[in-house]
Amino acid sequence: MPILECNQLSKSYGKVPALDGVSFAIEPGRIVGLLGPNGSGKTTLIKLANGLLTPSSGEILIDGRTPGRETHAMVSYLPERTAIPTWMSAGQLMDFYEDFYPDFRRQAAEEMLHHLNIQPKQRIKQMSKGTREKVQLIMVMSRAARLYLLDEPIGGVDPATRDYILSTIISNYNPDAAVVISTHLIADVEKVLDEVVFIDRGHLVLQSSVDQIREEKGMSVDALFREVFKC
Numbered sequence: 001m002p003i004l005e006c007n008q009l010s011k012s013y014g015k016v017p018a019l020d021g022v023s024f025a026i027e028p029g030r031i032v033g034l035l036g037p038n039g040s041g042k043t044t045l046i047k048l049a050n051g052l053l054t055p056s057s058g059e060i061l062i063d064g065r066t067p068g069r070e071t072h073a074m075v076s077y078l079p080e081r082t083a084i085p086t087w088m089s090a091g092q093l094m095d096f097y098e099d100f101y102p103d104f105r106r107q108a109a110e111e112m113l114h115h116l117n118i119q120p121k122q123r124i125k126q127m128s129k130g131t132r133e134k135v136q137l138i139m140v141m142s143r144a145a146r147l148y149l150l151d152e153p154i155g156g157v158d159p160a161t162r163d164y165i166l167s168t169i170i171s172n173y174n175p176d177a178a179v180v181i182s183t184h185l186i187a188d189v190e191k192v193l194d195e196v197v198f199i200d201r202g203h204l205v206l207q208s209s210v211d212q213i214r215e216e217k218g219m220s221v222d223a224l225f226r227e228v229f230k231c
């Protein structure tokens with residue numbers, strides 16, 4: 001069974017259609033790039049998957065279920081804008097995650113913080129924007145979830161660290177889990193992707209494996225994206 005499935009999913013904000021009849025499925029174990037220009041509906045789709053919004057019509061299912069309490073236990077979500085309590089230190093944030101999420105793997109989080117030279121005693125508010133992003137991503141990826149939904153995870157992270165984050169933090173997860181990454185940094189991210197979903201103005205344009213794009217079109221995902229969405 002797919003871990004995430006959309007059937008004719010539509011969502012409008014008042015009269016503004018954000019998603020219009022989108023259908024696709026994501027199988028467990030896949031790392032999927034959710035890609036599209038600004039305003040194409042990526043954040044809306046991720047919020048629907050989390051039950052923060054409800055569909056106007058159609059459905060979105062997590063492991064066959066409507067998003068709700070049961071699915072929250074299996075989904076780990078990094079929002080586009082997070083409101084973590086900045087007075088906390090990274091260590092206190094780990095305490096918080098440990099209390100809140102039974103699947104939080106503290107040791108994994110501690111190791112990743114250590115590798116990135118982030119001191120557990122440092123307060124979030126004293127950290128740079130990129131460091132805060134790293135801490136949040138580490139917390140989210142340290143849950144033993146079945147589905148990770150990452151909305152623009154590495155925008156503020158310097159390019160040298162992005163590779164470490166992608167190869168270690170995003171790839172180093174339960175192989176049965178799926179990861180959905182919404183990002184504009186396609187060239188950086190595509191090396192870890194198995195699959196891509198392109199959306200444009202609320203419509204699904206393409207779902208393909210990355211290997212297929214490379215073999216059949218002889219292109220990188222970044223090059224294909226630029227061609228499909230050329231202004």
Ligand SMILES: Nc1ncnc2c1ncn2[C@@H]1O[C@H](COP(=O)(O)OP(=O)(O)OP(=O)(O)O)[C@@H](O)[C@H]1O
Nearest residue numbers: 013016017018036037038039040041042043044045
């Ligand atoms: N709260 C809201 N009220 C009204 N319209 C909204 C709201 N949130 C999003 N929209 C509209 O829905 C559409 C999709 O927005 P969404 O944020 O899902 O796009 P996105 O692909 O995540 O964009 P970006 O890449 O810029 O983050 C846009 O036209 C946007 O203006």
